[in-house]
Amino acid sequence: MQDYKNQDTGLRKVYLDNAATSFPKPESVYSAVDQFMRNCGGNAGRSGHYAAIAAQRMIDDTRLLCARLFNTPSPKNIVFTHNATTAINFALKGILSINDHVITGSFEHNSVTRPLHYLASNGINVTKISSDLNNGLDKEQLKNAIRPNTKLVICNHVSNVFGTENDIYEIGRICRECGVLFMVDAAQSAGVKPINVQAMCIDLLAFSGHKSLFGLQGTGGLYVASGVQIRPLLEGGTGGGMVGGVNSSELLNQPTELPDSLESGTLNAHGIAGLAAGLRFIFETGIDKITAKEAEFVECLIDGLQEIKGIIVIAPAKGFSRGSVVSFQHETILPEQFAAILDAGFGIAVRGGLHCAADPHKIIGTINSGGTVRISPNYFNSETEIDYCLRAVKEIAK
Amino acid sequence: MQDYKNQDTGLRKVYLDNAATSFPKPESVYSAVDQFMRNCGGNAGRSGHYAAIAAQRMIDDTRLLCARLFNTPSPKNIVFTHNATTAINFALKGILSINDHVITGSFEHNSVTRPLHYLASNGINVTKISSDLNNGLDKEQLKNAIRPNTKLVICNHVSNVFGTENDIYEIGRICRECGVLFMVDAAQSAGVKPINVQAMCIDLLAFSGHKSLFGLQGTGGLYVASGVQIRPLLEGGTGGGMVGGVNSSELLNQPTELPDSLESGTLNAHGIAGLAAGLRFIFETGIDKITAKEAEFVECLIDGLQEIKGIIVIAPAKGFSRGSVVSFQHETILPEQFAAILDAGFGIAVRGGLHCAADPHKIIGTINSGGTVRISPNYFNSETEIDYCLRAVKEIAK
Structure with a gap:
């Protein structure tokens, strides 16, 4: 993996694909x-x-x-x-x-x-x-x-x-x-x-x-x-x-x-x-603390994404129980391409596509538009990273 | 694992159970x-x-x-x-x-x-x-x-x-x-x-x-x-x-x-x-070098064990192809007990018993006497360790 230093956040890379596998792990x-x-x-x-x-x-x-x-x-x-x-x-x-x-x-x-x-x-x-x-x-x-x-x-x-x-x-x-x-x-x-x-x-x-x-x-x-x-x-x-x-x-x-x-x-x-x-x-750490932190990131992501023009968030409504996964689509850019731009342009790792699960996309209607972009934060992410990710999505969306 | 320093070899532990899993690995x-x-x-x-x-x-x-x-x-x-x-x-x-x-x-x-x-x-x-x-x-x-x-x-x-x-x-x-x-x-x-x-x-x-x-x-x-x-x-x-x-x-x-x-x-x-x-x-390293080194240890073990009174070596005869595994029995001490003494008394890790394979013991006739003690060296063992192991077997056998 290349050593990549992001000018904006000062971070090398932003990993937001924890639903695939968590990274980093605790020391x-x-x-x-x-x-x-x-x-x-x-x-x-x-x-x-x-x-x-x-x-x-x-x-x-x-x-x-x-x-x-x-x-x-x-x-x-x-x-x-x-x-x-x-x-x-x-x-x-x-x-x-x-x-x-x-x-x-x-x-x-x-x-x-x-x-x-x-x-x-x-x-x-x-x-x-x-x-x-x-x-x-x-x-x-x-x-x-x-x-x-x-x-x-x-x-x-x-x-x-x-x-x-x-x-x-x-x-x-x-x-x-x-x-x-x-x-x-x-x-x-x-x-x-x-x-x-x-x-x-x-x-x-x-x-x-x-x-x-x-x-x-x-x-x-x-x-x-x-x-x-x-x-x-x-x-x-x-x-x-x-x-x-x-x-x-x-x-x-x-x-x-x-x-x-x-x-x-x-x-x-x-x-x-x-x-x-x-x-x-x-x-x-306490599972409650982990749950709370991840829920905060998820709420922040959903709220932030919903404000971005051209982005369609597909997530359970506020008040319903949900996990640490946020899926969205863009009006015109296909999910895999959107994820690729986040990676190449911003050093942000998210997943675009069907996520090895076609059935939910068939139900929700995202199957023919290439699935979704999925952001999955975990306990080791930071507010800075979530903000940076939202700004990156905004920049790509316009 | 306890930090064990052997007075005789100066080595902490002697691992000779590589047929179960190799240890150590290359750095x-x-x-x-x-x-x-x-x-x-x-x-x-x-x-x-x-x-x-x-x-x-x-x-x-x-x-x-x-x-x-x-x-x-x-x-x-x-x-x-x-x-x-x-x-x-x-x-x-x-x-x-x-x-x-x-x-x-x-x-x-x-x-x-x-x-x-x-x-x-x-x-x-x-x-x-x-x-x-x-x-x-x-x-x-x-x-x-x-x-x-x-x-x-x-x-x-x-x-x-x-x-x-x-x-x-x-x-x-x-x-x-x-x-x-x-x-x-x-x-x-x-x-x-x-x-x-x-x-x-x-x-x-x-x-x-x-x-x-x-x-x-x-x-x-x-x-x-x-x-x-x-x-x-x-x-x-x-x-x-x-x-x-x-x-x-x-x-x-x-x-x-x-x-x-x-x-x-x-x-x-x-x-x-x-x-x-x-x-x-x-x-x-070259597979030939690895093969040769292990074969030398095996030959040394078989030759050495065959000279020890009370030890019965069960191995292919010289001249026949064989792997890095040497099995033996003692006249009176059961294999698992023999292996336990090698471990507790000498810090030597070998396996005693059937080795998850009953059929060969049935054929060779070692099934009713508790299997064999198995020594399995690999590339990372040394002549000193092999010598030490042979001396330990000799000491237990008498």
Whole structure:
């Protein structure tokens, strides 16, 4: 990356694409990864020596931190995966069987719509119900859509395109009452919106480690409520340990206990070391403080963009819950081009396009005009950067 | 990890468990990861801005380095995965269909035996053929086992338990002649044994990134020969880009082109940045030099262990190809206990037990005596460390 000094803000670059991956991370994340790389580096669960045990302890600690953040009954309910997409695939394909019915919203990411599209071609019944910009998933439609063979409802917590927040408490309550499993894609919310899987009646929660949890890329996970059975999608080595008096390495069947059943092969311990530091940063800072700061940036961006001639903001109205994502279009400049000008002309990193989620654009009508420009601030941005971004948009728009 | 200073060698710790994961890594790996964390950190393929493009370029470069190491026709034949286990699952489950026949050896890791065991219960015919300590997989048996419905032969390059090296050239030749796909599990060989997928007639190669390629944990990959069709096991977002005049984000079907078809969700870019530096280290050092150094350590260990009373070495005889793994047993002390004493008493990290691979122990007869103690040196070990390890084994054995 070129060393770029912006004349206007004095800043080198302005990163506002945190919905794709957060940058920068807290300094403690960098040092935790460096420390693990240089001083530990064993393979967790694969041996009993100092380096393997240190790696195992670090992973166990991270599981505990996740359990604390999401209020899971036990750290064993947390499975680490390559990314949120893998977690979603593990759950959908490990739970749904032929003739099962699954319900989803209309503001989902391809990480949900593509596996469901595959499953729909393979004997699973999929119902997509409406979502709207302010209220998210339509809860009345949801109630009416539930059938005797409905196994699962899956929706995101926060839309990665428009920032619309679903009413997770209410959806969870409906699912629990109807005896249907409830799965939440928390890729855009984990770390910035409080999540309590027990109070929210969430049975499955997929999360990304490298977004608002500040871990490295290649980390993510799945919360699985106790008693929910998932057929593993991958089998392989899961380390030693005794199962019923037998060394588990000896068994040809995949272990059935969580988290081993869903953690085949070596985990991304280096990335998880960073995730642990990211989680600690969240606890030390306080999630309320993070939420408030990001909400302020979002409000400031929406208000500022709405005043710019030629800019059409597409966001939940004031008063409705929303995440740290602001989407807009310009009357004539296509979103990808607009984002490219922000990058090349102003050193501002935002994303233009469909954001790996075509469905919400189809609903809102932005699909044929190239999607949106998406600004996604996080805790490490500053007011100066937000102001600078607004001025840059204004300059391009005229 | 405690700071441990050994009185005898002056070394803090002696790490000899490189078959589980390599430690340390080259200094350039640490700095590449640190550099990516601090100065780049975008999400590859997810935007067009400076940080995303820098991440994409780094991943593309790493693909090129892998392609060069394995002599693949194109970097697009390389798919990055969470680990070698995921790569093996992707290939086996994405290629084999009901009534297909697959042939494997008897020295395989659970990353191969467990998915095959699952597939065997789901309509796939699996034949395990004999392997022996010196020659590996029996090539005559292999020829006789091939049937009209045989789709694939899968075996490791080097056994992670005994270091036995399979004759990949010859097995590849047999498979090609019979029109059968050939898949190699190179978890223990990639980076330390020369691999040429074209000359060796390898159609699929699974590799680990964090062992002899010196990348971080959470990295691995799959080489897929051009023309080999793999049904994706996971679907999800694969970034933007145009496919047939349509933004690929818009498509509900998973892309069919490699590597996108098998790379759903955000890749472990931080780990891949380390892998790139590890691969560059291998090219700069020369794989022959690495191979020679490790072979010398292995020879020294086998010779030294064979002279110790009470120690039974289980390794391919001199003159046979072998990897950087030396397994042994003690007459009375169980392997896990022996490894624990090496750790606690001497600060030496080795692995005791079955090493996530029961089959080879069943063949060799070490299954009921708790497996073996496995010493796995790599390029960063020293003669002093090998000598110290031998003296420690001698002391424990008496």
